[in-house]
Amino acid sequence: MDTPVGHGSRIASRPSQTDIDEREFRRTLGQFCTGVAVITTVDGEPVGFTCQSLTSLSLDPPLVTFAVANGSRSLPRLLRTGVFSANVLCADQEPLGRRFGAPHPDRFAGVDWLPAPVTGTPQLAGALAWVEALVSDAVPAGDHTIVIGRVVGVRRGGGDPLLYFGGEFRVGGVGSTQ
Numbered sequence: 001m002d003t004p005v006g007h008g009s010r011i012a013s014r015p016s017q018t019d020i021d022e023r024e025f026r027r028t029l030g031q032f033c034t035g036v037a038v039i040t041t042v043d044g045e046p047v048g049f050t051c052q053s054l055t056s057l058s059l060d061p062p063l064v065t066f067a068v069a070n071g072s073r074s075l076p077r078l079l080r081t082g083v084f085s086a087n088v089l090c091a092d093q094e095p096l097g098r099r100f101g102a103p104h105p106d107r108f109a110g111v112d113w114l115p116a117p118v119t120g121t122p123q124l125a126g127a128l129a130w131v132e133a134l135v136s137d138a139v140p141a142g143d144h145t146i147v148i149g150r151v152v153g154v155r156r157g158g159g160d161p162l163l164y165f166g167g168e169f170r171v172g173g174v175g176s177t178q
């Protein structure tokens, strides 16, 4: 009998039912349009990477989550510091999305940022929104780790969002909010 999915069930322990082609899986989920964030921390120096898996998880308590590839160099540093900021990028910040999403000798070179009020983690100038959080859990899931953060500060800017769709950056004509 199948184990019902619910609290405490471990997907990893269930037998896989079908073989899904990895490329097709990527392309299919690429149809899910997301915003783009840069997750940052300070581990002796500022650290950050581009992330599309950011989402709100809970209102009470306020939690956010994102998934980090296990091979990411930022992951052990994030878990060591236990704090992060999520910087939601504006339409005109595509260069930052690219820079923080690929190997780069110094991602923060020439980038304007301020330390977040509570955690001191980098908040990039001109972003659409900033969330700072304390890492409350890190859950292994396949080749990624799901990081859960307890939100300790939020701040909003204005403008159009930077989007990611079909494996490409897009600019959203969705109207600005303030």
Ligand SMILES: Cc1cc2nc3c(=O)[nH]c(=O)nc-3n(C[C@H](O)[C@H](O)[C@H](O)COP(=O)(O)O)c2cc1C
Residues within 6 Å of the ligand: 036, 048, 049, 050, 051, 052, 053, 054, 066, 067, 068, 069, 071, 072, 073, 074, 075, 097, 098, 100, 101, 102, 103, 164
């Ligand atoms: C638009 C975009 C979204 C991304 N989203 C994620 C993500 O959600 N999780 C992740 O682990 N990597 C994501 N990446 C890839 C990382 O940003 C990239 O592998 C980066 O080089 C990791 O840096 P690090 O090894 O210094 O941590 C994304 C890249 C791009 C361009």
